[in-house]
Amino acid sequence: MENKASIRVRLLDHQMSDDLLKETVYRLVAGGATEIVVLPTQIARVKYLLADSAIQIGSVIDFPLGASTVEKKVFEAAHAYQAGAGFLEVCVNLADIFEHPVRVKELRESLFSLALSNGKLSFYLDTRQVKELTLVKFERAMKPLGWTRLSLGEDLPYREALRLAEIFKSDTATKLALTINVHQITSQEKQKLVANGLTRIAISHLNFS
Incomplete structure (x- = not known):
């Protein structure tokens, strides 16, 4: 079950200047964020900015397409951990899931020992251009792979997040920790998503007002 006091915010803008990054991080600290997800190139900088904070730093590997080799993903994950990331999301693509399951299992085994x-380690899929039937097939295909944590979407509206929650709502046997990444969300919407099986909700816009 998600810690209801937890606020995970995603800052994944390749064009964000250092000044804006610094300002945003400090505002997130003041706004009550408990976890921040940044690009791998920003981990060390954000770790420095958060030196006196208990905020956890996470990052994304091979974002957003997940088309790199197993070796490259493992190398980047190891580097991200060394830079100071406390949790990672490793991106995967549907072609590998459907056509190269052995490769995906190899990736999981390599990353599991590293993590x-x-x-902590999750797998990530950008769902924004994926049709519902394909998502249903993906949900079925991933079960034999032994994944325990999954992160879906990016900057999604609430209705799309709810649709994903309903598709990926797991039974008690799978024990899947599911994160869906939304643009912004109200307390009532969050409660409904959690009721539909979400473990965590990450936002890309924290309202500072």
């Missing part, structure tokens, strides 16, 4: 000594 055991470094931090």
